[in-house]
Amino acid sequence: MDRYRINHLRELEAESIFVIREVAAQFERPVMLFSGGKDSIVMFHLARKAFYPAKVPFALLHIDTGHNFQETLDYRDDLMEKTGAKCLVRYVQDSIDQGKVVEEKGINASRNKLQTVTLLDALDELKCDAAMGGGRRDEEKARAKERFFSHRDEFGQWDPKNQRPELWNIFNGRKNMGEHFRVFPISNWTEMDVWQYIYMENIELPSLYFTHKREVFNRDGVWMFKAPFMQLKPGEELIEKDVRCRTIGDITCTGLTLSKADNIEDIIQEVAATRTTERGGRADDKRSESAMEDRKKEGYF
Amino acid sequence: MSDKNSGYLDMELLRFTTAGSVDDGKSTLIGRLLYDSKAIFEDQMEAIERASERIGNEEVNLALLTDGLKAEREQGITIDVAYRYFATPKRKFIxxxxxxxxxxxxxMVTGASTANVAIILVDARHGVLEQTLRHSYIASLLQIPHIIFCVNKMDLVDYSEETFEKIKNDIDGISSKLDVKDIRFVPISALNGDNVVERSEKMEWYDGPTLLHLLENIHISSDINHQDFRFPVQYVVRPQTAEFPDYRGYGGRIASGAVKVGDPITVLPSGFTSKVKTIDFFEDTLEEAFAPQSVTVTLEDEIDISRGDMLVKSDNLPQTTQDIDLMVCWFNERKVIPRGKYVIRHTSAEARCMVTNIHYKMNINTLEKNEEDKEVGMNDIAKLTLRVTKPLHIDTYNQNRITGSVILVDEGTNETVAAGMIR
Incomplete structure (x- = not known):
């Protein structure tokens, strides 16, 4: 029966397209969260496939911390122009100006946690009943427990101990007024699957994922880019290195990998050989053992 | 495509479930598979080393790797299904x-619903227990095509062939009562790694494959029903653009079988017939498509079709009925209400239903039917009959895991209260 066999990437693709179509069918005002990172780029690619030749029947939503790499923003605007999709942007700076959140202080200050408030406000303002995210179960131990369709109460909170059972491919998106769903179409993809798929489908990526020379500094064993709003600690110094991003968050929490990989094939080789996890360079996960679970309960991505 | 990456692109996906408690060595086994296949990373290992030390474990506690929630780590128990990933050059595993x-x-039922393979652990010292029976029953109820019984802790019974053979015989005795297609046995020691990834030198009497070798080679592509074409319509694609003014495609994932351009199609429930005009997949058009692909199908004739309808081949129809017999696993603290009403979901269709009969409750520790006690509560498995407000197009679960399954949803709370397998 090998005539009816598809490889693991095509099977994952079919599953994700199924999930995305389910969202479009079961919800009235879904959005797809878009960060400009590889996972959301792949997710958007899958959405285009799901509805072709029609346009994607929902908007994208980018929560801009104001601390993004310029390359990411340029890539986003480019992609929207090429595909004719619509990307809404909401700014953490606005939440700060409105006094809804207070900027963190100190040397490791980050706007990562503040994003949750901006995100929940945006979902409220846009009356979204579902938000798709590019989270993957292999990323982090709390994410390993996440459903495809993840129910959120009226406060946007996740209750990990009381999740709806999810069987076969039947997804239950029913909810009460004011509640919403987070949906993770690429739940079952690993970092390697994402890279292989990008290779197989020849998907264009922001230049940050490929090697480039950059002035960086080392903090707690992680190479970081120094943006103008960041401060060096005594003893930290800027050195020029060949680096690339393995994952892209905002500048304050994205560790850079020393690498000379300038094409997808070499990146796949690098991912295959690496002995640390993708989020090992993410300062936002290092805050405590349950940093991700705690943020997710509050309504984080 | 270059040589160095082409290998990765030809892997099959295998989903398996492991049932067992910490005492069975389940976490150790998973830890062993992940560790030996290099799917545990250094920073993860360091994190569990630190955590093990903090809670006072002498050795690295691999269970901490699978227990992802704070409450699970605190209490040392697994509460919910966790998904783990690893790959070998042959297959990717979930x-x-x-x-x-x-x-x-x-x-367990949730984890089993999508699995190709179930691994059931048996402690070599204790042999077949009540829970072995329970796990085997769930695997057969959910029609997992392959079950691998891992007789674990062989190191604690001196790697005795006799012990292994006795357990094997006992399980053969049970499995004759169950509906399972393919059963395998592997004697292992998860702790020492015997017959997990590497062959054991201490059990030369065993000439079968190691567990990983089995997982890599079990034939799974025929697990899918390739005979009966079933295409639940999920989403109607209508671009209404200058380029595609009249395009009307039906998006969905093929539940079973295959379809070719030109095949005669019947649309359910309307019964209208037509032929497949194109099978579209993004910018490509396909001559043939098959389960489990997600595609968009267009038809020769303009017919009113919407989500919840099903396309099938005109010479192979499912059963259409409003009265459904099924086995359910109940998920909710609120018990089954006789003549109670629920929302029923079957593929992309949704309707309401009423429980018209509770036939029996299953004692899953003894596999006996209990026709006296009809109180069906949380975690119970029972046989019910439902009356549905509109006809559903069904197959039995034995024939088709997709068109043979339903979920029930509580109309008040919107919670998923049951999984049902159609008889």
Whole structure:
């Protein structure tokens, strides 16, 4: 029966397209969260496939911390122009100006946690009943427990101990007024699957994922880019290195990998050989053992 | 395509579930598979080393790797299904790691619903226990095509062939009562790694494959029903653009079987017939498509078709009925209400239904039917009859895991209260 066999990437693709179509069918005002990172780029690619030749029947939503790499923003605007999709942007700076959140202080200050408030406000303002995210179960131990369709109460909170059972491919998106769903179409993809798929489908990526020379500094064993709003600690110094991003968050929490990989094939080789996890360079996960679970309960991505 | 990456692109996906408690060595086994296949990373290992030390474990506690929630780590138990991933050059694996105690039957059922393979652990010292029976029953109820019984802790019974053979015989005795297609046995020691990834030198009497070798080679592509074409319509694609003014395609994932351009199609429930005009997949058009692909199908004739309808081949129709017999696993604290009403979901269709009969409750520790006690509560498995407000187009679960399955949803709370397998 090998005539009816598809490889693991095509099977994952079919599953994700199924999930995305389910969202479009079961919800009235879904959005797809878009960060400009590889996972959301792949997710958007899958959405285009799901509805072709029609346009994607929902908007994208980018929560801009104001601390993004310029390359990411340029890539986003480019992609929207090429595909004719619509990307809404909401700014953490606005939440700060409105006094809804207070900027963190100190040397490791980050706007990562503040994003949750901006995100929940945006979902409220846009009356979204579902938000798709590019989270993957292999990323982090709390994410390993996440459903495809993840129910959120009226406060946007996740209750990990009381999740709806999810069987076969039947997804239950029913909810009460004011509640919403987070949906993770690429739940079952690993970092390697994402890279292989990008290779197989020849998907264009922001230049940050490929090697480039950059002035960086080392903090707690992680190479970081120094943006103008960041401060060096005594003893930290800027050195020029060949680096690339393995994952892209905002500048304050994205560790850079020393690498000379300038094409997808070499990146796949690098991912295959690496002995640390993708989020090992993410300062936002290092805050405590349950940093991700705690943020997710509050309504984080 | 270059040589160095082409290998990765030809892997099959295998989903397996592991049922068992910490005492069975389930977490150790998963830890062993992940560790030996290099799917545990250094920073993860360091994190569990630190955590093990903090809670006072002498050795690295691999269970901490699978227990992802704070409450699980604090209490040292697995509460919910966790998904784990690893790959070898041959296959990519998705593990649905489920808790094994009876109060988590619903989580086991959830993990089992998508699995190709079930791994059931048996402690070599204790042999076949009540829970072995329970796990085997759930695997057969959910029609997992392959079951691998891992007789674990062989190191604690001096790697005795006799012990292994006795357990094997006992399980053969049970499995004759169950509906399972393919059963395998592997004697292992998860702790020492015997017959998990590497062959054991201490059990030369065993000439079968190691567990990983089995997982890599079990034939799974025929697990899918390739005979009966079933295409539940999920989403109607209508671009209404200048380029595609009249395009009307039906998006969905093929549940079973295959379809070619030109095939005669019947649309359910309307019964209208037509032929497949194109099978579209993004910018490509396909001559043939098959399960489990997600595609968009267009037809020769303009017919009113919407989500919840099903396209099938005109010479192979499913059963259309409003009265459905099924086995359910109940998920909710609120018990089944005789003549109670629920929302029923079957593929992309949704309707309401009423429980018209509770036939019996299954004692899953003894496999006996209990026709006296009809109180069906959390984690219970029972046979029911439902009356549905509109006809559903069904196959039996034995024939088709997609068109043979339903979920029930509580109309008040919107919670998923049951999984049903159509008889």
């Amino acid at each position: 593990i649905a790691d489920t808790p094994g105690h009876i109060q988590y039957t619903r989580n």
